[in-house]
Amino acid sequence: xxxxxxxxxxxxxxxxxxxxxxxxxxxxxxxxxxxxxxxxxxxxxxxxxxxxxxxxxxxxxxxxxxxxxxxxxxxxxxxxxxxxxxxxxxxxxxxxxxxxxxxxxxxxxxxxxxxxxxxxxxxxxxxxxxxxxxxxxxxxxxxxxxxxxxxxxxxxxx
Numbered sequence: 371x372x373x374x375x376x377x378x379x380x381x382x383x384x385x386x387x388x389x390x391x392x393x394x395x396x397x398x399x400x401x402x403x404x405x406x407x408x409x410x411x412x413x414x415x416x417x418x419x420x421x422x423x424x425x426x427x428x429x430x431x432x433x434x435x436x437x438x439x440x441x442x443x444x445x446x447x448x449x450x451x452x453x454x455x456x457x458x459x460x461x462x463x464x465x466x467x468x469x470x471x472x473x474x475x476x477x478x479x480x481x482x483x484x485x486x487x488x489x490x491x492x493x494x495x496x497x498x499x500x501x502x503x504x505x506x507x508x509x510x511x512x513x514x515x516x517x518x519x520x521x522x523x524x525x526x527x528x
Contacts, residue, residue: 371446373457379420380407380501381432381467382509389490390469391502392427392482403488403498405464405505408481416463424467428485429475432467438508439464439516441501464505 382405383390391403408423410416417434424432441462448455476484488496493506507518 371455371457373459375459375461376409377416377461377463378407378409379416379423379463379465380405380505381420381424381434381465382438382505383424383430383432383467383469384490384509385469385487387490388487389493389506390428390430391486391488391493391496391498392477393484393486394482400497401483403496403502404482405499405501406482406485407462417465420463420465420467425472426480427477427482429472430469431471433470434465435468436466437463437516438466438505439513439518441504441508441518462501464501464508466509 381390390406392406393401394404396402406424406427407420408427410419414422420434421432424430441464442460443462444457444459446455446457474485474487476482490506493502496502504518508516511518
């Protein structure tokens with residue numbers, strides 16, 4: 371079985387009661403909302419990753435204003451063909467960020483196709499990935515150990 375470690379950095383950006391999210395297709399093609407951010411490049415610092423990814427996915431320049439926590443998950447994915455299963459370990463660094471420049475725009479030829487602000491009260495009704503809930507819980511609760519466990523949303527995007 372192939373082992374894969376993916377380290378990524380994301381930002382919770384809240385402004386005037388709204389959360390900045392990006393839209394990405396799920397494995398089945400269903401659009402789902404994700405926290406802006408993404409995978410670290412080799413040798414890159416996680417803080418630099420989140421600044422770069424926010425610019426790529428939303429057009430905004432952000433200032434990181436705090437470290438909210440770390441989310442770690444471990445799953446085995448079964449794949450067909452000769453490639454076999456993958457033992458995947460994801461480590462996601464979640465920051466708080468503040469928009470300091472740039473203009474909202476959609477990513478071109480990337481992993482997302484739309485960036486938008488959403489009222490915080492409307493987020494639970496969105497089709498979204500579980501990291502959105504984890505990150506909002508970190509943002510609200512600010513746990514001393516930087517860990518939050520939130521159940522994934524029901525239905526698509528879980």
